[in-house]
Amino acid sequence: MKRLTHEPDIDTDGKDTARHREAGSVRTVGVTDDGDWFGTGDRWTLEDMLNDFARECDYALVEGFSESRLPKVSLGDRSAAPPVVATAADADDLALGEVTDIIETLPSYETPASLVAKTRVSLESVDHEGVATATVPVAELAPTDDVTARVDAANRRLRSVDGICEARVHHQQSLFDELDDVVHLVVLADDTARANEAIGEALGRLFTAA
Template sequence: MKLIGFAGWSGSGKTTLVEQVVGVLSARGLVVSLVKHAHHSFDIDHAGKDSWRHRQAGCREVLVSSAQRWSLTRELRGQPEATLDELLAHLGPCDLVLVEGFKRAQIPKIEVHRAVVSEPLLHPDDPNIIAVATDVDLVTPLPRLNINDPVKVADFIVDWMQG
């Protein structure tokens, strides 16, 4: 299983690019999984649903299953946030795991940067960044990928996987 991250500041377009790249890679027959970091409290459950009610009642984990999918929700209840390695251990077999967020993780990453984001670039201080997907004409020793061309970003990832 190969692993590559997409790192960038909020508003840089990570989610849009990752969504498009997943579509390209999946169409090529690759089995792709994703780990996404959220900086805020989030909930994939809905108030009033059985699984939500069970969590509210105190369940640490609730696993919901159907013929189409299953989902496991774990309440941390004061425990530390899971590490990337701990989260990866929960994934099934796949060809490639894309990691969105986790910008400080010690994994190969593509930096995502748009002109509208005023935050500083990450790659000058992060040796794990192997390319930059951007809409800016950057001067960088790293490969520069067009953020608006997910096919070329996918091509880069496939080449990297084979390297």
């Protein structure tokens, strides 16, 4: 993903896709018979893109957005808001292996959809009929000095409940100043009613002081 300071110019003037966009299309996509594609659109933020990519991608390379809380590699004398995981004079001087090792230690960026997808993969052949998800701002939870401990306890509790095939509770720290940290909860169970019941119980524990 690259931050643009001008209108997208991927379209060729006079071609149908360019004309569609100029006429006001919210999204314009060109697709080949081999499945290659390009697209342009509006009203899609960096957060929207990350949320969409999180379902299928392990990594996202983002150029720009130096004021965000995304982990960054800073080249040259450019300033960037923390966290900066590496600096170098230019790309040739960058120790890519070391950067990769650092990135592997950082928390992953997750959404309810990405957590459901990963949880289903971990179950492999285990049958499950019910899926339930919930997202709550950390600020609304019971006061605690250790959100991680609260999340870990919720994970252990959910996975020990009868009828629950798999569960994940994830503390997603905000990458943007205007957004709050949240906790995502995902439960896969024998049936939907059991999944919803387990989510409700977990939320009750998170909202109640230990």
